[in-house]
Every structure is written in C-alpha cells, then in structure tokens.
Amino acid sequence: MTWVNTIIQGVLLGGLYALFACGLSLLFGVMKVINLAHGDLAVVAAYVALGVITVTHVPALWSVVLVVPIFAVLGYVVQRTLIQSSLNRGPLNTLLVTFGLSIVIENALLQFLSANSHSIPGGTLVTASFNLGSQIQIAYLSLVIFVVAVAVLLGLQYFLSSSKHGRLIRAVADDPEAAQLAGADYRHVFGIAAAIAFATVALAGFAFGLYSQFDPTSGTDLLLFAFEAVVIGGLGSLWGTLAGGVILGVVQQIGAQINPQDQILAGQLVFLVVLVLLPQGITGQRRTA
Amino acid sequence: MSTVSEPLAPSAAARAVRVTRSRRRTWWLGLLALAGVAVLGFLPYVAFSSTTNLLVNVFILIIMASMWNLLAGYAGLVSVGQQAFIGLGAYSILIFAQHGVNPFLGLPLAVLVTAVIGVPAWWLVSRLRTAYFAIATWVIASVCYLLIVRFPSLGGGTGTEIPGALLTMNSNLRLAYTYWAALIVLVASVGGIYILLRSRIGLVLTAVRDDEIAARSSGGRVGRIQQIVFVVAAAGCGGAGALLAISQLNVEPTAAFSVLFSAQMIFATIIGGIGTIEGPIIGAIIFYALQQSLASHGAWYFIILGLVAIAVALWARRGLWGLLADRLNIRVFPVGYWLWPPGQGRRHATQDRTSPKPGSP
Numbered sequence: 292m293t294w295v296n297t298i299i300q301g302v303l304l305g306g307l308y309a310l311f312a313c314g315l316s317l318l319f320g321v322m323k324v325i326n327l328a329h330g331d332l333a334v335v336a337a338y339v340a341l342g343v344i345t346v347t348h349v350p351a352l353w354s355v356v357l358v359v360p361i362f363a364v365l366g367y368v369v370q371r372t373l374i375q376s377s378l379n380r381g382p383l384n385t386l387l388v389t390f391g392l393s394i395v396i397e398n399a400l401l402q403f404l405s406a407n408s409h410s411i412p413g414g415t416l417v418t419a420s421f422n423l424g425s426q427i428q429i430a431y432l433s434l435v436i437f438v439v440a441v442a443v444l445l446g447l448q449y450f451l452s453s454s455k456h457g458r459l460i461r462a463v464a465d466d467p468e469a470a471q472l473a474g475a476d477y478r479h480v481f482g483i484a485a486a487i488a489f490a491t492v493a494l495a496g497f498a499f500g501l502y503s504q505f506d507p508t509s510g511t512d513l514l515l516f517a518f519e520a521v522v523i524g525g526l527g528s529l530w531g532t533l534a535g536g537v538i539l540g541v542v543q544q545i546g547a548q549i550n551p552q553d554q555i556l557a558g559q560l561v562f563l564v565v566l567v568l569l570p571q572g573i574t575g576q577r578r579t580a
Numbered sequence: 581m582s583t584v585s586e587p588l589a590p591s592a593a594a595r596a597v598r599v600t601r602s603r604r605r606t607w608w609l610g611l612l613a614l615a616g617v618a619v620l621g622f623l624p625y626v627a628f629s630s631t632t633n634l635l636v637n638v639f640i641l642i643i644m645a646s647m648w649n650l651l652a653g654y655a656g657l658v659s660v661g662q663q664a665f666i667g668l669g670a671y672s673i674l675i676f677a678q679h680g681v682n683p684f685l686g687l688p689l690a691v692l693v694t695a696v697i698g699v700p701a702w703w704l705v706s707r708l709r710t711a712y713f714a715i716a717t718w719v720i721a722s723v724c725y726l727l728i729v730r731f732p733s734l735g736g737g738t739g740t741e742i743p744g745a746l747l748t749m750n751s752n753l754r755l756a757y758t759y760w761a762a763l764i765v766l767v768a769s770v771g772g773i774y775i776l777l778r779s780r781i782g783l784v785l786t787a788v789r790d791d792e793i794a795a796r797s798s799g800g801r802v803g804r805i806q807q808i809v810f811v812v813a814a815a816g817c818g819g820a821g822a823l824l825a826i827s828q829l830n831v832e833p834t835a836a837f838s839v840l841f842s843a844q845m846i847f848a849t850i851i852g853g854i855g856t857i858e859g860p861i862i863g864a865i866i867f868y869a870l871q872q873s874l875a876s877h878g879a880w881y882f883i884i885l886g887l888v889a890i891a892v893a894l895w896a897r898r899g900l901w902g903l904l905a906d907r908l909n910i911r912v913f914p915v916g917y918w919l920w921p922p923g924q925g926r927r928h929a930t931q932d933r934t935s936p937k938p939g940s941p
C-alpha cells in the first residue's frame with residue numbers, strides 16, 4: 292500500500308514537472324532553442340508572486356492574475372530582443388546568452404533578496420488533504436497542480452492545432468523562411484510562442500512556490516527536471532511531455548521511498564538511461580535533435 | 581576565402597605558393613612567452629606568497645577557460661558540466677591523500693583519473709549536440725555531486741580537509757610547491773592545446789567547423805577527434821580541480837561541483853575571445869581582476885561579467901583578443917595558415933581564418 296501511495300504522489304508531482312516542461316518543449320519545438328534560464332525565470336515568478344502577496348495582501352491565487360500576464364509580456368520582449376538577436380548568430384550563441392542570463396538572474400536574486408528560502412503563503416490550500424483508504428493521503432494542492440498541468444497541456448494542444456495563431460506557430464516552426472514568404476512575420480510569431488512559454492513558466496513557478504520552499508539557487512534543479520521530462524517523454528509531443536513528467540515524478544518518489552537522499556539521483560539516473568537506450572524518448576517520434 | 585584545403589591543381593603554381601603559420605614572423609613572441617614562463621617560475625624566490633597565491637587562482641582559471649575554449653571554440657561542444665571533472669579532480673586528491681599519497685604526486689594521478697572517467701562520460705553524451713549536449717553534461721555533474729556526498733568517508737555533504745603531507749609540511753614550501761604545480765599544469769595545458777591544434781586534429785577541427793559533412797566525407801575521423809578533445813578537456817579540468825583542492829587544503833562538495841565554475845570559464849572565454857588560444861588567457865585575467873576589485877560586493881561580479889559576456893556574445897563575438905589581433909596582426913599561438921601567392925608581397929597574403937565564428941553552422 293505504501294508503494295501505491297508512492298506512485299500516486301509521483302504521478303501528481305509529475306504534473307508539476309510537466310507544467311515546467313511544456314514551456315521548454317514549446318520553445319524548443321518552435322525555435323530549436325533551449326532556454327537555460329528557464330528554471331531561474333520560474334524562481335523569479337515565484338518571488339514576484341510572493342512580493343505581490345506581501346505588498347497587496349491579496350489571497351495567494353489572485354497574484355497569478357498579475358504574474359502570468361507580466362511574464363507573457365516579458366517573454367515577448369526578451370524574445371524580440373535578446374533571444375532573436377542570438378538566434379540570428381547561431382545555436383551556440385543562444386546557449387551562451389541564455390546561460391549568461393541564468394547566472395545573472397541567480398546572482399541578482401542572491402544579491403538583492405538574500406539566500407534565505409521562502410514559500411508562497413497559500414493558506415488552507417497548501418495544508419488541506421483528503422484520505423483514500425487508510426494509507427493514501429492526497430494533498431488538494433498536488434491534485435490542483437496536476438489538473439492545471441493537464442488543462443494547460445490540453446489548452447496548448449487545442450491552441451496549436453485549431454487557432455489561427457497556433458497554425459501560424461506551427462507553420463513558422465516547420466519553415467520560418469517559407470512562412471515569411473507567405474506573409475507571416477516569423478519574429479512576431481516567435482515572440483508569441485515565447486510569451487506563451489513564459490506565461491506557463493510563471494504558472495509553474497507559482498505552483499512550485501506553493502508546493503515547496505524556494506531560494507535563488509532552486510532554478511538549476513527546475514531546469515534539469517523540466518529538460519529531463521521533455522527528453523524522457525520525447526520531443527515535439529506535448530502528451531509525451533506529460534508522460535515524461537509523470538515518469539520523472541514517479542521515479543523520484545520511488546527513489547525517495549528507498550532513501551530520502553536519493554530522490555533527485557534516481558530521476559537523473561533514469562534520464563541518463565533513457566538518453567542512452569531511447570534517445571527519441573518513450574513516445575519514440577523520429578525527430579532529429 | 582581561400583584555404584589550404586583548396587585544390588592547388590597545377591603543381592608548378594603549388595610550389596610557388598608559400599604557406600606560413602602567421603603573417604608576420606612571430607618567433608620573438610614565442611621567445612617572449614618562454615621568457616615569461618621562466619620569470620614566473622622564479623617568482624616564489626622573490627615575491628610574497630600573497631602574490632603567488634593570487635597567481636595560483638589566476639592559473640587555475642586560465643586552465644579551466646582554455647579547456648572550455650578547446651571544447652566550445654574549436655570542437656563546437658558547449659559543455660555546462662565541466663565542474664564534474666573539477667570536483668572529481670579535487671576528490672581524487674582527497675582519496676589519494678587518505679591512502680597516504682602525497683598530494684603533489686596525486687596531482688598527475690588525479691589528471692589521469694579524470695581522463696579515464698572522461699571516456700564513459702563521452703560515451704553518454706557523444707550522440708548529443710548543442711543544447712542537449714550542454715544539459716546532459718550538466719546532469720552528469722549533478723550525478724557526480726549526488727554520488728560523492730553519499731560517502732561519509734569523503735566528508736559527506738559538508739566536505740573535509742586533505743589529510744597528510746599538506747598539513748605537516750612547512751607552509752612556505754607548500755605554497756611554493758603549489759605555485760609551481762599550478763604553473764606546470766598551466767604550461768602543459770596551454771602548450772598541449774597549442775600542439776593539439778597544430779596537429780592533424782586541429783586541421784580536422786577546422787574542417788568540421790567550416791562544414792561537418794564535408795569533413796566527414798573527406799575522411800576526417802570526426803567522432804574520434806571530438807572524443808580526444810573531450811577527454812583532454814576532462815583531464816585539464818581535473819587538474820584544475822586537483823590544484824584547487826591542494827591550494828585550499830580542503831574539499832567541499834557544493835563548491836567543488838558548482839555550476840559557477842562553468843560560468844567562470846564561459847564568461848572568461850567569451851570576453852577574452854572564443855576560438856583563440858590567447859582569448860581565454862586574457863579573459864581569465866580580466867575576470868580575476870574584476871573579481872578581486874568587486875570581492876567585497878558579493879555576487880556583483882557574476883552579474884556584471886554575465887551581462888558583459890552576453891553583450892560580447894551578441895555584438896562582439898570575437899571578444900577582446902579578436903579585436904586586438906585584427907588591429908595588430910599578431911598571433912602569439914598561430915594555429916592557422918597564411919597563403920602567399922607567388923611573386924607578390926605580404927599585402928596579398930590571404931588567411932585561413934583561425935578564429936571560428938561561434939555558432940556558424
């Protein structure tokens with residue numbers, strides 16, 4: 292029964308990782324860019340939400356209404372300035388610029404906000420839970436995060452397949468120059484994709500801030516988890532991303548069950564195994580990295 | 581752009597074309613470099629140990645930046661996980677010291693150990709490119725850290741001091757030995773990279789940089805050469821980590837496996853000039869000078885250097901040395917070629933550019 296509980300907790304944790312991963316997956320799918328500052332941006336979002344709550348005393352959930360749009364705008368601006376100019380100069384430059392951004396953000400947070408860890412005060416939502424049988428206890432928060440993650444993935448899937456902007460994004464992802472010739476401004480479309488990615492990062496960072504403690508250095512682990520979820524699930528598939536997140540969450544919980552020290556190690560070893568045995572991820576789409 | 585790989589069909593013309601390593605004669609720069617090393621070698625006899633200690637840290641940063649530059653600037657492999665080998669080098673010193681090996685004898689062994697570990701690590705990441713490669717190396721560094729902290733005998737999560745000879749020997753002697761060890765590793769690293777790049781390996785790397793498919797189809801053993809470069813960079817970073825452990829007398833896992841080492845070597849290389857041997861040396865010196873002057877202001881130097889590195893990566897991609905070398909027409913470490921058409925003066929020489937364009941396909 293403990294193992295059933297472990298797996299359920301792992302699946303729910305996987306929802307959080309999938310939420311982190313979908314922004315990374317979207318940016319990679321559209322622009323072939325891995326944003327190495329992804330995790331640090333999530334931490335910034337958590338700090339901004341905390342700041343909004345501390346200053347205005349609104350209930351925790353209301354801060355999302357402010358933080359997510361701010362990050363969407365930020366995403367558009369960062370894409371049109373930094374990332375687009377590094378894209379024009381080749382993939383190595385994008386890596387260097389986003390890595391530089393990651394280090395700058397982390398150290399700026401350390402400098403201005405100290406190394407102390409915080410969490411977002413969520414009130415009863417954070418602490419409340421319900422029981423399934425005698426040994427399985429499910430926190431409402433984990434369940435809500437999982438449902439939100441699935442909703443975000445569903446929404447993204449629908450947006451990309453059915454809406455006008457979604458079709459534009461897919462067209463630009465397939466061939467930016469052809470899309471440009473057909474009248475689409477690919478830079479603007481990249482900006483929209485980045486805005487969506489940053490909005491999901493903000494949501495994920497907020498969820499993480501409710502779920503656990505965070506400090507300026509949390510971003511590194513979050514980036515690695517998000518990337519691992521994307522790779523385990525297989526690139527270019529949002530459902531693969533959810534599956535990847537869930538696998539990572541379950542493996543981590545099993546590792547933690549064996550020895551609390553081993554939670555992160557277990558996830559990373561499984562990631563390396565997948566990398567060697569199934570480089571295309573479990574969904575197995577034949578896409579070149 | 582004319583390169584030596586162009587077919588020089590008529591043999592008479594080919595004989596008339598002169599190929600040199602640099603546009604001007606630069607043997608005097610080589611002599612100057614040797615003299616510089618000799619002067620540095622004598623320093624412990626005349627300078628205060630505070631000076632030599634400072635230089636040890638500069639040397640370590642130059643070694644790390646040069647190794648990262650070899651990986652990213654010449655082989656196109658952007659690693660964000662070289663701290664794996666820095667940490668493993670440091671812990672090798674600890675393990676050898678715990679078994680009674682003098683750390684200064686442990687240093688070459690630590691280099692060997694990290695080179696050996698570099699082989700399976702390369703196997704894990706060899707099929708990956710760009711961002712995949714970067715994050716996979718980062719994950720390997722994280723795994724190394726998580727494995728090391730499991731061993732209470734190695735100090736667990738808090739670290740421990742290096743037992744044995746370092747603690748008992750005369751401290752002035754220890755500092756002088758540390759300095760010489762760092763100087764030797766530095767000269768071996770930079771000299772080794774120079775020799776590597778002037779060999780056939782350097783030629784293949786240049787060909788890969790210009791066109792990987794063409795390089796493969798004309799017989800360049802690209803995978804093998806990237807493996808060699810990766811293992812050399814692992815060994816070099818292992819040496820840097822071992823030197824860190826020896827100079828600090830202890831090892832601490834979070835510091836030894838910190839991603840900030842990657843930040844240091846990347847920023848130093850970018851600012852100095854990626855894809856040149858001189859660039860990381862200049863960048864490391866600038867980095868260290870700024871670090872010293874901003875030391876009392878906490879994390880500021882990482883913020884400033886990070887912003888400068890982003891700006892350089894976007895707007896001045898060849899870095900400081902790239903700007904200088906073009907103006908002054910000098911190469912301290914010439915690894916490219918100049919072609920001299922028959923019967924014409926030096927102004928007609930064309931260069932096989934040694935500086936890669938980072939990010940060019």
